[in-house]
Amino acid sequence: MVGRTLTSVAIIGGGPGGLGSAIALSQLPCLRVTLYEKNSEPREAGAGISLSTNAWRVLDLLEASDGVWGGSKSNTHQRNAYTGKILSITQHPENSAVDQRGSIRARRARLQSALLAKVPEGVIQFNKKLVSLESLPGEGVRLVFHDQTEVAADIVIGADGIHSWLDQVVRRALFSDHQLHFTGNTAWRVLIPKSRLAHLPEITSTTAWWWGKVGHVYFSDVDDGRDKDPQFEITIRSYHEPEVVGKTVGWGIPATNQRVASRVETFDQRVRDAVSVVAEGEWREFAGFAGPRLDNITGWDKVALIGDASHPLFGAFGSGATFAMEDGWILARAIERTQFASQPAQKALEIFNLIRAPYYTRMYEHLDEVHEKLQQLQAEKEDFNHFLQAKVNHFLYADKDFIYKNDIRKVWEDYLSTE
Numbered sequence: 001m002v003g004r005t006l007t008s009v010a011i012i013g014g015g016p017g018g019l020g021s022a023i024a025l026s027q028l029p030c031l032r033v034t035l036y037e038k039n040s041e042p043r044e045a046g047a048g049i050s051l052s053t054n055a056w057r058v059l060d061l062l063e064a065s066d067g068v069w070g071g072s073k074s075n076t077h078q079r080n081a082y083t084g085k086i087l088s089i090t091q092h093p094e095n096s097a098v099d100q101r102g103s104i105r106a107r108r109a110r111l112q113s114a115l116l117a118k119v120p121e122g123v124i125q126f127n128k129k130l131v132s133l134e135s136l137p138g139e140g141v142r143l144v145f146h147d148q149t150e151v152a153a154d155i156v157i158g159a160d161g162i163h164s165w166l167d168q169v170v171r172r173a174l175f176s177d178h179q180l181h182f183t184g185n186t187a188w189r190v191l192i193p194k195s196r197l198a199h200l201p202e203i204t205s206t207t208a209w210w211w212g213k214v215g216h217v218y219f220s221d222v223d224d225g226r227d228k229d230p231q232f233e234i235t236i237r238s239y240h241e242p243e244v245v246g247k248t249v250g251w252g253i254p255a256t257n258q259r260v261a262s263r264v265e266t267f268d269q270r271v272r273d274a275v276s277v278v279a280e281g282e283w284r285e286f287a288g289f290a291g292p293r294l295d296n297i298t299g300w301d302k303v304a305l306i307g308d309a310s311h312p313l314f315g316a317f318g319s320g321a322t323f324a325m326e327d328g329w330i331l332a333r334a335i336e337r338t339q340f341a342s343q344p345a346q347k348a349l350e351i352f353n354l355i356r357a358p359y360y361t362r363m364y365e366h367l368d369e370v371h372e373k374l375q376q377l378q379a380e381k382e383d384f385n386h387f388l389q390a391k392v393n394h395f396l397y398a399d400k401d402f403i404y405k406n407d408i409r410k411v412w413e414d415y416l417s418t419e
């Protein structure tokens with residue numbers, strides 16, 4: 001299959017994971033790569049996206065970093081949402097030491113465009129919503145789309161994001177008993193012209209998290225000096241939203257101002273003033289989902305799940321797009337490495353699983369530790385102000401270098417040295 005004749009690879013989904021995979025895989029002459037995206041055009045739901053050293057490293061490998069820029073996060077404040085008290089200021093000097101570009105917050109659409117620009121012409125097919133897939137014994141995979149067309153592919157990459165769960169397509173095809181549940185954690189996100197907030201310099205002058213008891217607000221630049229009409233991001237998170245059966249699946253759907261404002265009505269006046277400049281119809285709502293964790297992110301010896309399709313972390317580390325691109329790059333290396341092997345697809349997926357599955361396990365272990373620590377803090381510190389300060393301190397000083405400084409090329413080199 002791989003090596004002698006062209007191996008066909010079908011990528012499902014054109015988010016950061018699918019696009020990153022398409023770039024990396026299209027560089028391999030042994031493959032014929034097609035990306036199927038359900039939307040009718042390139043589209044990115046959401047607002048801003050954080051990019052750190054790990055992101056720059058994989059974007060460099062994909063030769064897509066030149067098209068990405070955003071607001072610097074070099075001056076980040078943690079604040080009490082009710083009083084505005086500044087609990088901590090991070091200057092991020094360590095980032096500039098590792099990579100001059102530092103940590104930024106960029107428009108999601110900009111990351112999407114930078115990746116799209118590097119995907120060779122003819123690779124992407126829009127308006128192609130996958131509705132089912134089936135393993136063909138001894139052969140590849142049969143894919144059926146909503147327009148009733150079908151294709152066969154030797155290798156399938158499920159890069160269909162959290163929709164892999166909601167629409168029950170690639171992930172559910174492999175792991176049919178897995179169910180997704182609403183976590184109660186909902187985000188509302190918007191990008192607005194920064195000029196609308198000109199009367200609130202305290203809001204616009206730094207990246208800031210304003211922490212409340214059952215939610216927080218995040219403010220950030222997403223542009224730098226080169227943008228004529230810079231945009232500004234506001235994201236509100238609520239941790240304990242009630243489930244409304246049949247309705248709590250909103251992903252990028254509009255939310256009313258009244259619904260969003262009610263989540264911050266007890267917050268500091270400056271936060272409420274900033275939220276009030278958002279026009280009706282601009283907010284988008286994202287409901288958080290979780291499900292069983294996967295030890296194995298491949299199936300049928302010819303299907304790999306990447307990015308949110310395998311591990312929807314709902315922005316827990318603010319690095320999910322990078323994880324998805326890293327997955328795609330490693331998968332390309334594994335396929336390249338095994339192209340002349342006797343069962344190339346199976347071997348490539350084994351390598352991919354061996355490298356990436358434990359990395360996600362480590363992330364979940366980190367989240368479990370944080371969760372445990374928060375519960376312990378909550379039990380110890382009855383007063384909210386004391387609890388919040390301890391929480392901020394704990395979050396800031398927890399070691400997350402394995403995420404933000406991850407060097408995916410080195411990860412591959414390390415694998416080769418132990419192979």
Ligand SMILES: Cc1cc2nc3c(=O)[nH]c(=O)nc-3n(C[C@H](O)[C@H](O)[C@H](O)COP(=O)(O)OP(=O)(O)OC[C@H]3O[C@@H](n4cnc5c(N)ncnc54)[C@H](O)[C@@H]3O)c2cc1C
Nearest residue numbers: 013015016017038050130160161307308315318319320321
């Ligand atoms: C509130 C919030 C904040 C976040 N903040 C950050 C951040 O700061 N930094 C960061 O890196 N990450 C962040 N993330 C996470 C990040 O958005 C995701 O991890 C990332 O988008 C995952 O990329 P992906 O390619 O796996 O999936 P997606 O981006 O979800 O892309 C999936 C694609 O598949 C397509 N698709 C779905 N179903 C089908 C189908 N059946 N057929 C064909 N196409 C299909 C979709 O249309 C979409 O284009 C955040 C997430 C949330 C919710």
